[in-house]
Amino acid sequence: MTAAAARPVTSSASSNGYGAFLTEILSDRDRFFTEVAEDKGLRGKLVHALWTLVGLSALYGAATGAYASPAQAVSxxxxxxxxxxGTLAICFPGFFVIQVLVGSRLRLLQVLTLVLGALSLSAILLAAAVPITVFFLSTGANYYFLTLLHVVIVLGAGLVGMAALHDGLASACEKRGVYPKKAMTIMKVWAVLFAFVGIQMAWNFQPFVGDRSQPFQLFRHNEGNFYTAVVYSLGRLAHDEEKAPQVAPSGTLRPGVGGLLELRERSSTDSSGVPTR
Known part of the structure; x- marks a missing residue:
């Protein structure tokens, strides 16, 4: 009797473990969103999602900064x-208030768990891409190629996370009458806003990839924007590698990772080739 009674407790504990959380996020997200909508195991899911987001995004950040130096990898x-x-802290309050105004019956902890669960999926995808970035890094890939590779990986992981959040709200929450249809449109707009805020914050947090030719800097103030920097990197990547490298003009934008852009300042030269200030 004692052993039989202990089995359900063990099963319940294991279902709330970290392994169960990873299984739900990767292959059984409908169950994850359903349990959140039904207010089951919220705190455990919230903690697992938070640690997954922090730990795995830090791993990818280290792989990104390893191009320049160990200090840049840690940074x-x-x-x-x-x-x-930071992006979540800026965007989440407005998102939650608007959800309540349009009729959502999800509590704050439920909405936060859903969003963190989606972001943890993005972090898992980033960690899965680390071997790819290490491979290109170890084979001497071009700086601009690595830059654009990181941009694509981070943006792609973010899109997958937001898509998972959208599908989860539609399939698990809306069916139970706790999330109205009109709120789905607001969620899509919020996802776009989240991306724009993230890009701007990434710009302020640069550098991430770092530049081997420059000393380590924790933060670097740059002018310009993410989009012009990506265009510049695409142009440089398209150049024939056999041609002699041309010196970029003063204030040339150089991108880092996921919108994490770097401005490489070069001193201008006069007609005699002597640097001037």
Whole structure:
């Protein structure tokens, strides 16, 4: 009798463990969103999602900064989780208030768990891409290629996370009458806003990739924007590698990772080739 009575407790405990959380996020998200909508195991899911987001995004940040130096790797490992959490802190309050105004019956802890669960999926995808970035880093890939590779990976992981949040709200929450249909449109707009805020914050947190030719800097103030920097990197990447490298004009934008852009300042030269200030 004692052993039989202990079995349900063990099963319940294991279902709330970290392994169960990873299984739900990766292959059984409908169950994850359903349990959140039904207010089951919220605190455990919230803690697991938070630690997954922080730990795995830090791992990817370290792989990103490893291009420049160990110091840059440590810096990027600290800044990338702060980027996600800072963007969430800015965007979440308005999102939750609007959800309540349009008729959502989800509590604050439920909405926060849903969003962190989606972001933890993005972090898992980033960690899964670390071997790819290490491979190109170890084979001597071009700086601009690595830059654009990181941009694509981070944006792609973010899109997958937001898509998972949208699908979860639609399939698990809306069916139970706790999340109205008109709120789905607001969620899509919020996802776009989240991306724009994240890009701007990434710009302020740069550098992430770092530049081997420059001393380590924790933060670097740059002018310009993410989009012009990506265009510049695409142009440089398209150049024939056999041609002699041309010196970029003063204030040339150089991108880092996921919108994490770097401005490489070069001193201008006069006609005699002597640097001037």
């Amino acid at each position: 990027s490992a600290l800044k990338l989780p702060l980027l996600f959490l």
